[in-house]
Amino acid sequence: MAGVSTKEIKNRIRSMESTKQITKAMEMVAASKLRRAQAQVLSSRPYFEILYTAIRDIVGTNKEFSAPYLVKRPVKKSAYIVIAGDRGLAGGYNSNVFKQVMAQIQGKDAAVLPIGKKAVDYFKAHHIPVLTEANVFAEDVSIGDCFTMAKTLCKQYLAGEFDELYVAYTNFISVLSQVPETLPLLPLQYAQTEKAGGVQSDMLYEPDSTAVFEAIVPEYLGGVLYGALCESRASEQAARRTAMDSATQNADEMIGELSLQFNRARQAAITQEITEIVAGS
Amino acid sequence: MNSFPLKIVTPDGLLFDGAAQELIVRTTSGDLGILAGHINCVAPLGMGQAMVLTDGKRRYAACIGGMVSVVNGQVTLVPTTFEWADQIDVSRAEASKRRAEQILQDRSATDTQIRLAEARLKRALVRKGAAQRK
Numbered sequence A: 001m002a003g004v005s006t007k008e009i010k011n012r013i014r015s016m017e018s019t020k021q022i023t024k025a026m027e028m029v030a031a032s033k034l035r036r037a038q039a040q041v042l043s044s045r046p047y048f049e050i051l052y053t054a055i056r057d058i059v060g061t062n063k064e065f066s067a068p069y070l071v072k073r074p075v076k077k078s079a080y081i082v083i084a085g086d087r088g089l090a091g092g093y094n095s096n097v098f099k100q101v102m103a104q105i106q107g108k109d110a111a112v113l114p115i116g117k118k119a120v121d122y123f124k125a126h127h128i129p130v131l132t133e134a135n136v137f138a139e140d141v142s143i144g145d146c147f148t149m150a151k152t153l154c155k156q157y158l159a160g161e162f163d164e165l166y167v168a169y170t171n172f173i174s175v176l177s178q179v180p181e182t183l184p185l186l187p188l189q190y191a192q193t194e195k196a197g198g199v200q201s202d203m204l205y206e207p208d209s210t211a212v213f214e215a216i217v218p219e220y221l222g223g224v225l226y227g228a229l230c231e232s233r234a235s236e237q238a239a240r241r242t243a244m245d246s247a248t249q250n251a252d253e254m255i256g257e258l259s260l261q262f263n264r265a266r267q268a269a270i271t272q273e274i275t276e277i278v279a280g281s
Numbered sequence B: 001m002n003s004f005p006l007k008i009v010t011p012d013g014l015l016f017d018g019a020a021q022e023l024i025v026r027t028t029s030g031d032l033g034i035l036a037g038h039i040n041c042v043a044p045l046g047m048g049q050a051m052v053l054t055d056g057k058r059r060y061a062a063c064i065g066g067m068v069s070v071v072n073g074q075v076t077l078v079p080t081t082f083e084w085a086d087q088i089d090v091s092r093a094e095a096s097k098r099r100a101e102q103i104l105q106d107r108s109a110t111d112t113q114i115r116l117a118e119a120r121l122k123r124a125l126v127r128k129g130a131a132q133r134k
Helices: A002-061 A093-105 A117-125 A143-158 A192-197 A209-280 B090-105 B111-131
Strands: A078-083 A110-115 A164-172 A178-186 B004-010 B013-020 B022-027 B030-035 B041-044 B047-054 B057-071 B074-084
Touching: A002 A209, A002 B004, A002 B013, A002 B057, A002 B074, A078 A093, A078 A117, A078 A143, A078 A209, A093 A110, A093 A117, A093 A164, A093 A178, A093 A209, A110 A117, A143 A178, A143 A209, A164 A209, A178 A209, A209 B041, A209 B057, A209 B074, B004 B047, B013 B047, B013 B074, B022 B057, B022 B074, B030 B057, B047 B074, B047 B111, B057 B111, B090 B111
Parallel strands: A078 A110, A078 A164, B004 B074
Antiparallel strands: A164 A178, B004 B013, B022 B030, B022 B047, B041 B057, B047 B057, B057 B074
């Protein structure tokens, strides 16, 4: 009887150990990918920030402007770009973004542009209209793809296919903290108080304001998209690293408990045998 | 010569942050020169060479896409790609140019292919041109 139980425990320890090996390997892969992704985030951040301030200043300086990108239309249809990962096993990384998006599109007529395999699968399973499935793999999306996507989105926005555009991504704050966020992209809107900085209201547009906005807005969107993508990628690796680290720790704990049980059972079996021998003699 | 603060930033990072005396860029409507005290202005960039005069030294670069803005004296150049002349890989530009020319000569190429090839050829020529000025 005791023999069967020691064998069972032994099997469980063995399976636990192979699980631990896998989680450990995944953690290491995520850690090395994280380093690369982190470097990318750091180098793309100034671009993202300067682009944002430049656009804000430009929008802030003109008042009588009526470009289609600035005018707020009554919202009939919204579009969300959702950036998630290609694979699971990354803690709450994917589900946190989805939860946030689902809460926001509640009651809205919304379509989604998913980036990443998990996002595509999720929104298809929930019967939410998907704009395009061109970006199934988040890891393969390049900056060129971002700009192409931005151009298409601008065209669709101007054609009235949707009246507002958001991007949902995961902000990489640190290795231990990643926060899902939603950023409004179109129409362009900035707090009017920003103008208090004393920016003069006359701005020279070369060749003219319409042409400037037509050329700049897609660039801006592409840049922001790329920035969000970099943040999300780094967040994914960080989330996976943390999740796999705690999985490895849990496996370690479990192995410890099981080996204690195993030793106890083995000792019990020996004691029992000795008692039987003593009793028999 | 008066100088002004200039920032050049691309998706690959902050390439220049400091004082410059003159900046010339190719916008969609032609070359634009910026000196200190320029009026607030925005312009989308075309494909062409850029010149930055800093510490009395002229530096050339290939500068493609994006925009340039002057707001209260702060000049910001946000191109899609920006390569200093001494960092351009001439052989790569050459290869890219040849590939584009091949596509343009191919009569069976589709409109999109031709458009892409034309853009590629132009980029390659800009790169080559800028690389020669280092």
